[in-house]
Every structure is written in C-alpha cells, then in structure tokens.
Amino acid sequence: MAKSSADDEELKRACAAAIEGTKQKIVMSVRVAKSRGIWAKSGRLGRGQIAKFRVIAISTKQKGxxxxxxxxxLKYSSGGVLEPAKFYKLKHLSKVEVLSNDPSGCTFMLGFDNLRSQSVAPAQWTMRNIDDRNRLLICILNISKEILGRLPKVVGIDIVEMALWAKENTATVTTTQTATQDGPAASVVIEDDLKVTVEKDLVSQAEEEDMEALLGTYVMGVTEVEAFSERLKRELLALEAANVHSILETESLIDEVMQGLESATVCVDDMDEWLGIFNAKLRHMREDIESIEIRNNKLEMQSLNNKTLVEELDKLLKQLSVPSEYTACLTGGSFEEANMLQNVEACEWLASALRSLQAPTSDPAYANMRAVKEKRGELEILKATFVRRASEFLRNYFASLVDFMITDKSYFSQRGQLKRPDHADLRYKCRTYARLLQHLKLIQNLDKNCLGQLRKAYCHSLNLLLRREAREFANELRASTKASRNPQVWLEASATSNQTVNNADTSMVSDAYAKMLTIFIPLLVDESSFFAHFMCFDVPALVPPGGPSNGNKNGSNDDGANEDDLGIMDIDENESKTSNESADLVALNEALQDLLNGIQEDFYAVVDWAYKIDPLRCISMHGITERYLSGQKADAAGFVRLLLDDLESKISVQFNRFVDEACHQIERNERNVRQMGVLPYIPRFATLATRMEQYIQGQSRELVDQAYMKFVSIMFATLEKISQAEPKYADIVLLENYAAFQNSLYDLANVVPTLAKFYHQASEAYEQACTRHINMIIYYQFERLFQFARKIEDLMYTITPEEIPFQLGLSKMDLRKMLKSSLSGVDKSISAMYRRLQKNLTSEELLPSLWDKCKKEFLDKYESFAQLVAKIYPNETIPSVAEMRDLLASM
Known part of the structure; x- marks a missing residue:
C-alpha cells in the first residue's frame, strides 16, 4: 500500500515553514486536488475542468x-515552494458533504457559514484514497468536538461506517502519528483519544454490543431472510402462549386481592362520613372567627383614622396660624438694608403658606372648608399689601440711585478726561434686593407679569444713566481726537498728480471708534445679563464664563468676573423650573429695548464724525464692528447684536456713499471733449486701492471687493466712452490707459484676487487695442502689398492656383508693378511706420514694446505674402523673409 501524504513529515515541515510567524502548530497535512467542476460517471473530472494540486493543513493556536x-x-509556487492560499476558521465550518456523483467517494466539499458570496459554488476536494479522506474528516470532527464543542453537519457518508473504520485503523494511525506536540490539539491523533472520541461521539458501547450480538446471530445460522423471519415469528408465538398460561395460574391470588379491596372500600366510606361531620363543624367555627376579625379590623381602622385626623387637624391649624412678627413685617416693616433678612424670612413664610393651601400641595378636600377660605383670603391681603409696599419702595430706590449718579458729574467724562462708566456700586446696592425680587415673583403665584412695573421703572432709570454716559463719552472722545480732515477728491479729474491729499494719518479716528465699542459693548452686555438675572427672567446663561464681557483685555468694570452673579440660590431647589424660557426671552428683549433704546444715537454720531474726517476709515470701523458682532452669541444680549448690526449697516451705507461719489467723479471725465494720454483717475485709483488695503481689518474683505468691482467697472466703461470721442485715436487712448492700469496695480493684483481679475481683463483689452493699432499702421504704409495678397487668398477658394495669374489685376506684370511701388525704398516705408507709431503716443515707455510687436506682426504678414507668391508665381523673385527680418532688426 502506498504511503499516505498524511504521514509525510517533510510535507508537514514545509507547511510549518509556510505559516512561520503565525504561532500556529500543524496537526495534519495532506495533499488534495481542487476543482469546481462536476464528476462524470467514469469517475474522472468533467470536460473543461482542470484539477489544481493543493495541500490542506489543520493547525491550532493557543491563546490564553x-x-x-x-x-x-496551501499551493505550490512557481519554484515548488508551498505558500498560503486560503485561510478558514474551523468555528465557521457548518457542513461536510461527500459528493455522491463521485463513484470513488474521495471527493467532498467543506461549507463555511461566513463566506461573503454564497452564489459561487464551494471548492471540491479530491483525496487519493478513502483512507486519506477518512483520516482528514475524523481529524476535523474530533477537533470540532474537543475545541469547539459541536460537530458540523455530515452529508453523504455513514457515521457508523466512519466509526468502524476508525476502530479498525487505530493501530495504523497510531504508528504513523507522533505525539511530540504539546497542547490540547495533540489529543486528536493519538490512539486512546482517537478511539474514545470517535466511539463516544458516533456509537455508544451498548449499541455496539447489541449490533455485534445481532450480527453474530446472523452469522451463526441464518442464511436466508425468509427463514430468519419465520424463526422470529415462532419464538414470538411461544412467548405469548407462555404469558397467557402464567396469567391463568394466578386466578386464586386475584380473588384474594378483590376481597381485600372490598373491605378497604367499606372503611373508606366510614371515614368519609366522619370527615363530613368534622368539616361542617369547622365551617361554623371559621364563620365565627371571620366575624370576630371583621369587628376587630373596623375598630383598629377607626382608631387609626381618628389618630390621623387629629394629626391633620394639628398640621392644618399650624398652617392657618400667622406669626405676629411676620404679620408686622409684611404690613408695616421697613425695607432698609438692615431689615432685609427679616423681610426675606417673612416672604419665604408667606410663599410657603400660600403654596401649602393650593393644589396639589393641599388636599382638595380642604378647599371648601370655611377656615381655609378665610385664611387664604387673609394671606392674599397680606401678599397684596407687601407686594404694593415693596414695589413702591424699589421703584423709588432705583430712581434715587440713578438720580444721585446723574447729579454727580464725577461719574461722567469731562473736558480733557475720558471717564469709563463704573456701575459696580450701583449693582452692589441692587444685589441687596435681589432675593426680595425672587420672592416677589414667587408669592405672586408664579405670575410672570407681577414684576412688569418694577422692570419698567428700572429700565427707565438706568436708560437715562446709560444715555448720559454714552453722550458725554462720545462728545469728549471726538473733542480729544485731533485729526485733519481729508478732502474727498480721490478720483477727481481736476486733482493734479502733485497734490498731496489723503496722506494725513487718520488712524486715531478708527481707534476712537474702537475705544467706544471697547468701553460700551461689554458694558451693555453686562447690563443686559445683570438685568435678566436681577429681574428674575427664566432664560439660559446670558454670557458664558470667559465670554467677551468678562475679562476684556482692554478693560471693563472691575466689580468681579461674573457681574450678573447675584450670589443667591434658587428659592425652591426641589421644584423643577417651568419650561417658559421662550416666552421669557421675548419679554426680556422687549425690556432690554426700553433699557438701552436711544444709546445708538451716540454711536451713530461717532460714525458720522469719522466719515467726515476720512471716509476710508469706514473700512476699519466695519472690520471692528464685525469682530464684536461675531462675539455676541447670547440670546439675552439681543439688543446689543441689533445695535452692532445697525452700526455695520450704517458704516456700509456711509462707505457706499463715498464709493458713489468717487464713481461720479470718474464719470465726469467723459464730459471733456479731447483727452489724450493716461486719464488721471487711473493712477489715483491705485493710490486709493493701496490705502484701502491698509485699512482692511477682520472680515471687511467683501466690502472692499464690492467697492473695487464698482470702481473698476465705472473706470473701464468711462474709458471706452472717452476713446470713442475720436475714433482715430481710440486705440491709442485704450492701450495707454490699460497699460497704466496694469503698471499701477501690478503689486496689488498679486495679493488681491478681485484686482487680479480686473488686471487680466485690462491685459486682454490692452492686447486687442495694440493689435488693432499696429494693423492700422501696417496697412497704411503697405496697403497695396497686402491688398494684392488678400485678392489672391479670396480667389483661392474658388479657382486653382494655376489660373490666378490669368485673372484681371493679378498677372505677373501687375505683381511686378505692385512690388516696385510697395517695396522700393522699403527702409523708408518702415521708418515712416515707426514715426507714425511714435507720433500720437504720449507714453514713451510703451514705444519699444509696441515697435517690437509691430515688426513681428509685419514680418508674419510678409511671410504669408511670400508663401503665396512662391505658390502662385513660382518664377518671380521678391525680397526673402530673411532679408526683411535683417532689415527690420537693423531699424
């Protein structure tokens, strides 16, 4: 028998080398043939299918x-070395199927449940013989049972046949497998484990013994099925007859059992009668006990109810009693700072008493009690009296605080001294009554309008103070800022290049505006935040910690990092806040409108003053405003955002006004009858653009780019109108001015995309004007030459080149006459062309480049003419292109 590849140690070592570095150990390796086709009846691969030689290796890895x-x-590389091809985890093996269409039984398929594409048929593996197939499958089944605890589905092979094969070939497997490897996987190849595992999983020991006995009987005497069946029937009849005989022999015993059962039945009937008597007596006793328990339960419940009622009445009486000290404080107490602790305690008691008499805190059954109604009316009178007294006191208190500050001039800016508004003392005095305001809101039965009059009074008083501070600060800021006014003649045609306008430093104007915002915007945000918290608005945090109003680097009020923190806690921390923030936010913004309305006029005055001094400073002020606007995120500072939006809009309007005036100055240039050379607004626009770029701050790029687009569009349109005044000199005016535009804006166009777009537009217009002007000069000097060439080109569309010399006016004689009149003294004609180019050009620096363009254009036209002559008049001689090029180079 040939040696199995499963016993090939060299193969196993080659497989281990192929997966070196994976920390896996090879348990078994065997050579197989891989195919995807079907098996024919002959047992060979179907037509068109090619088997591929592969090696299947079972490996294990210890992880904890x-x-x-x-x-x-694994597959063989071109050099015959094994290398990994596919990799599967045995935990995903779901099916082992031996193909029935392979007569040898050596072909099987392995199905995995994690394959991505189930539409492609799995690979078919063909072993060399049945023994190799059985050894591989048994190894896979044993590893699945030991390591994974389950077996895959086996199709197409008898499991008993596998068990018998394993039992018969245990010795062979033992001699060929070595147990040198350590770990759990080694148990799948040694003799004891192979035997125990296979028998335990496939056939039990008892089942195997029964099968051996049955098979032994079959071998001992049974040669035919019919005879064996007759033998079994005879044995069955004999057994049944024996059973009937044994039953008849036990008749006497059955009679004795029946007599015993009858006597037992009599005893059971007597016992049932006695039990019925006892059950009746117990039922009567149970009824007596239940009635006693009901009476006891009622007595206990009545006692408990009486006790609870007494406790509730005591609690109600305690709620209905009004302490005399609280009554005196609520009806006639003083609101001085020293008495505020007693006032707050009285408010807390009153709020608690009112809340205890209202649903759901109070039992609804109390609502109709006379004592409760009278006490509720008394508490309502106390509440109304206290609210009226407290509201009147606070209105007068707010007005007195503001009046005191307004009458003291030291709080405001004075001549020669800018005064930063300081409201630290005002807020400190207001904080004394912050908790009182919260209780006023609470005892008013959560009525959001109970503080309406107080809020209006506070807004009216503080509005007077803020407007006075802003007005005095703005007046002194303008008076202390010394800046010379720049006349608005940026693009005026009458302004000469020697004038030194717009050179004065006006940076102090935008600095003054920035200082105005630096001082008052944080102040207004802080006032909005303080007002919202102080007047008990249910809104989110107004200014986040570290926001623009806290810790401004340019300075702000020094009364603490969080000026809106009143140092108080919620009155009732156990109750959830109401979800009416949106309504409160609307009311807060309306109140802030009253608080800060009118202060914008002083900001507008500073903007107007800065515009009169230097309109270009609108760019700087626009960037400053955008920076402040981007920092205002809190909803409660809505008025401050509106103020900054209005300032931004006003600055944009002022700047657009300046742009419109400058554009009007540009349009005046077209009224002049005769203008030559560079128009005055071209170089002055470069100066203006340079100055505007210096003023850009923040996000003002869009504002300046829009101004550039308007300026340049008007400049180019005006230039085109001026050039059409005298068509004879139109191209000269255009090319000189477009060249001047490019030269003056070359540096800025490299860094400003908007100007770069107009730079390229001017460049294209300049090239077009140059081309038209140069062609006019060339045709003026060599009109007959190029008209002759044009006639030839026109005829070439309709007749052949050989027929052209016979046309009227295009004969060889006509050619010689034309050449004599046009090219005799060509150097003088070229000199005349140069003088004509120089004659009306005011910008001498453009002459060299224009002359080079003119020579190049003339040479290109002459070269085309020479090609036409060589084609139409091959025997005629004219000056060559090289001679003409040398002549032009020497001019």
Missing part, C-alpha cells in the same frame, strides 16, 4: 486558556 483551530489551503 483557549485553543483556536484553523484550516489552511
């Missing part, structure tokens, strides 16, 4: 306390 098993498919 667990062992993992794998099935690897």
């Amino acid at each position: 306390q667990r062992t993992k098993a794998f099935l690897r498919v």
Whole structure:
C-alpha cells in the first residue's frame, strides 16, 4: 500500500515553514486536488475542468486558556515552494458533504457559514484514497468536538461506517502519528483519544454490543431472510402462549386481592362520613372567627383614622396660624438694608403658606372648608399689601440711585478726561434686593407679569444713566481726537498728480471708534445679563464664563468676573423650573429695548464724525464692528447684536456713499471733449486701492471687493466712452490707459484676487487695442502689398492656383508693378511706420514694446505674402523673409 501524504513529515515541515510567524502548530497535512467542476460517471473530472494540486493543513493556536483551530489551503509556487492560499476558521465550518456523483467517494466539499458570496459554488476536494479522506474528516470532527464543542453537519457518508473504520485503523494511525506536540490539539491523533472520541461521539458501547450480538446471530445460522423471519415469528408465538398460561395460574391470588379491596372500600366510606361531620363543624367555627376579625379590623381602622385626623387637624391649624412678627413685617416693616433678612424670612413664610393651601400641595378636600377660605383670603391681603409696599419702595430706590449718579458729574467724562462708566456700586446696592425680587415673583403665584412695573421703572432709570454716559463719552472722545480732515477728491479729474491729499494719518479716528465699542459693548452686555438675572427672567446663561464681557483685555468694570452673579440660590431647589424660557426671552428683549433704546444715537454720531474726517476709515470701523458682532452669541444680549448690526449697516451705507461719489467723479471725465494720454483717475485709483488695503481689518474683505468691482467697472466703461470721442485715436487712448492700469496695480493684483481679475481683463483689452493699432499702421504704409495678397487668398477658394495669374489685376506684370511701388525704398516705408507709431503716443515707455510687436506682426504678414507668391508665381523673385527680418532688426 502506498504511503499516505498524511504521514509525510517533510510535507508537514514545509507547511510549518509556510505559516512561520503565525504561532500556529500543524496537526495534519495532506495533499488534495481542487476543482469546481462536476464528476462524470467514469469517475474522472468533467470536460473543461482542470484539477489544481493543493495541500490542506489543520493547525491550532493557543491563546490564553483557549485553543483556536484553523484550516489552511496551501499551493505550490512557481519554484515548488508551498505558500498560503486560503485561510478558514474551523468555528465557521457548518457542513461536510461527500459528493455522491463521485463513484470513488474521495471527493467532498467543506461549507463555511461566513463566506461573503454564497452564489459561487464551494471548492471540491479530491483525496487519493478513502483512507486519506477518512483520516482528514475524523481529524476535523474530533477537533470540532474537543475545541469547539459541536460537530458540523455530515452529508453523504455513514457515521457508523466512519466509526468502524476508525476502530479498525487505530493501530495504523497510531504508528504513523507522533505525539511530540504539546497542547490540547495533540489529543486528536493519538490512539486512546482517537478511539474514545470517535466511539463516544458516533456509537455508544451498548449499541455496539447489541449490533455485534445481532450480527453474530446472523452469522451463526441464518442464511436466508425468509427463514430468519419465520424463526422470529415462532419464538414470538411461544412467548405469548407462555404469558397467557402464567396469567391463568394466578386466578386464586386475584380473588384474594378483590376481597381485600372490598373491605378497604367499606372503611373508606366510614371515614368519609366522619370527615363530613368534622368539616361542617369547622365551617361554623371559621364563620365565627371571620366575624370576630371583621369587628376587630373596623375598630383598629377607626382608631387609626381618628389618630390621623387629629394629626391633620394639628398640621392644618399650624398652617392657618400667622406669626405676629411676620404679620408686622409684611404690613408695616421697613425695607432698609438692615431689615432685609427679616423681610426675606417673612416672604419665604408667606410663599410657603400660600403654596401649602393650593393644589396639589393641599388636599382638595380642604378647599371648601370655611377656615381655609378665610385664611387664604387673609394671606392674599397680606401678599397684596407687601407686594404694593415693596414695589413702591424699589421703584423709588432705583430712581434715587440713578438720580444721585446723574447729579454727580464725577461719574461722567469731562473736558480733557475720558471717564469709563463704573456701575459696580450701583449693582452692589441692587444685589441687596435681589432675593426680595425672587420672592416677589414667587408669592405672586408664579405670575410672570407681577414684576412688569418694577422692570419698567428700572429700565427707565438706568436708560437715562446709560444715555448720559454714552453722550458725554462720545462728545469728549471726538473733542480729544485731533485729526485733519481729508478732502474727498480721490478720483477727481481736476486733482493734479502733485497734490498731496489723503496722506494725513487718520488712524486715531478708527481707534476712537474702537475705544467706544471697547468701553460700551461689554458694558451693555453686562447690563443686559445683570438685568435678566436681577429681574428674575427664566432664560439660559446670558454670557458664558470667559465670554467677551468678562475679562476684556482692554478693560471693563472691575466689580468681579461674573457681574450678573447675584450670589443667591434658587428659592425652591426641589421644584423643577417651568419650561417658559421662550416666552421669557421675548419679554426680556422687549425690556432690554426700553433699557438701552436711544444709546445708538451716540454711536451713530461717532460714525458720522469719522466719515467726515476720512471716509476710508469706514473700512476699519466695519472690520471692528464685525469682530464684536461675531462675539455676541447670547440670546439675552439681543439688543446689543441689533445695535452692532445697525452700526455695520450704517458704516456700509456711509462707505457706499463715498464709493458713489468717487464713481461720479470718474464719470465726469467723459464730459471733456479731447483727452489724450493716461486719464488721471487711473493712477489715483491705485493710490486709493493701496490705502484701502491698509485699512482692511477682520472680515471687511467683501466690502472692499464690492467697492473695487464698482470702481473698476465705472473706470473701464468711462474709458471706452472717452476713446470713442475720436475714433482715430481710440486705440491709442485704450492701450495707454490699460497699460497704466496694469503698471499701477501690478503689486496689488498679486495679493488681491478681485484686482487680479480686473488686471487680466485690462491685459486682454490692452492686447486687442495694440493689435488693432499696429494693423492700422501696417496697412497704411503697405496697403497695396497686402491688398494684392488678400485678392489672391479670396480667389483661392474658388479657382486653382494655376489660373490666378490669368485673372484681371493679378498677372505677373501687375505683381511686378505692385512690388516696385510697395517695396522700393522699403527702409523708408518702415521708418515712416515707426514715426507714425511714435507720433500720437504720449507714453514713451510703451514705444519699444509696441515697435517690437509691430515688426513681428509685419514680418508674419510678409511671410504669408511670400508663401503665396512662391505658390502662385513660382518664377518671380521678391525680397526673402530673411532679408526683411535683417532689415527690420537693423531699424
């Protein structure tokens, strides 16, 4: 018998070398043939199917306390070395099927449940013989049972046949397998484990003994099926007859059993009668006990109810009693700072008493009690009295605080001294009554409008103070800022290049505007935040920690990092807050409108003042405003955002006004009758653009780009209108001005995309104007030459080149006459062309480049003419292109 590849140690070592580095050990390796075709009846591969030689290896890997098993498919490389081809985990093996269409039984398929494409038929594996197939399958089944705890589905092979084969070939397997490998996987190949595992999993020991006995009987005497069947029938009849005989022999015993059963029945009937008597007596006793328990339960319940009622009445009486000290404080107490602790305690008691008499805190059964109604009315009177007194006091208190600050001039900016508004003392005094305001809101039965009058009074008083501070600060800020006013003649045609306008430094104007925002925007945000918290609005946090209003690097009020923190806690921390934030936010923004309305006028005055000094400073102010606007995220500072939006819009309007005036100055240029050379607004626009780029701050790029687009569009349109005033000189005006535009904006166009777009537009217009002007000069000097060439080109579309010399005006004689008149003294004609090009050009620096373009264009046209002559008049001689090129180079 040929040696099996499963016993080939060299093969196993080659497989181990192929998977070196994976920390896996090879348990078994066997050579197989792989195919995807079907098997023909002859047992060979079907037509068109080619078997591929592969090696299947079973490997294991120890990972902690667990062992993992794998099935690897290896193939031979071009050099005959094994290398990994496929890799499967045995835990995904779901099916082992031996193909029935293979007569030898050596072909099987392995089905895995994790394959991505189930539409492709799995590979078919063909072993060399049945023994190799059985050894591989038994190894796979044993590893699946030991390591995974389950067996895959086996199709097409008898499991008993596998067990018998394993039992018969145990010795062979033992002699060929070595147990040198350690670990759980080694048990699948040694003799004892192979025997025990296969027999335990496939056929039990008792079943095997019964089969051996049955087979032994079959061997001993049974040669035909019919005879064996007759023998079994005879034995069955004999057994039945013996059973009937044994039953008849036990008749006397049955009679004795029946007599015993009758006597037992009599005893049971007597016992049933006695039990009925006892059951009746017990039922009567049970009824007596239940009635006694009912009476006892009622007495206990009545006692418990009486006790609870007394406790509830005591509690109700305690709630209905009003302490005299609280009554005196609520009806006639003082609101001075020293008495605020007593006032707050009285408020807390009143709020608690009102809440205890209302649903759901109070039992609904109390609502109709006379005592409760009277006490509720008394508490309502106390509440109304206290709210009226407290509201009147706070309104007067707010007005007195603001009046005191307004009458003291030291709180405001004065001549020669800018005063930063300081509301630390005002907020400190207001914080004294913050908890009182919360209780006023609470005892008003959660009525959001109970503080309406107080809020309006506070807004009215503080609005007077804020407007006065802003007005005094803005006036002194403008008075202390010294800046010379720049005349708005940026693009005026009458302004000469020697004028030194717009050179004054006006940075202090935008600095003054920035200072105005730096001082007042954080102040207004802080005031909004303080007002929202102080006046008990249910809104989210107004200014987050570390926000723009806290810790401004340019300075802000020094009364603490969180000025809106009133140092108080929620009155009732056990109750959830109401979900009315959106309604409160609307009311808060309306109140802030009253609080801060009118202060925007002083900001507008600063913007107007800055615009009159230097309109270009609108760019800087626009960037400053955008930076502040991007920092205002809190919903409660809605008015501040509206103020910044209005400032941004006003600055944009002012700047657009300046742009419109400058565009109007540009349009005045077209009214002049005769303009030559570079128009004045071209170089002045470069100066203006340079200045505008210096002023850009923040996100003002869009504002400036829009101005550029408007300026340049008007400039180019005006230039085209001016050039059409005298068509004779139109191209000269265009090329000179477009060239000047490019030269003046070359540096800026490299860094400003908008100007770069207009730079390229001017470049294209310049090239077109140059081409038209150069062609006009060339045709003026060599009109007959190129008209002759044009006639030839036109005729070439309709007749052959050989017929052209016989056309009227195009004979060889006509050619010689034309050449004599056009090219005799060609150097003088070229010099005249140069003088004509130089005659009306005011920008001398453009002459060299234009002359080079002119020579190149003339040479290209002459070269085309020479090619036409060589084609139409091959025997005629004209000056060559090289001679003409040398002549132009020498001019």
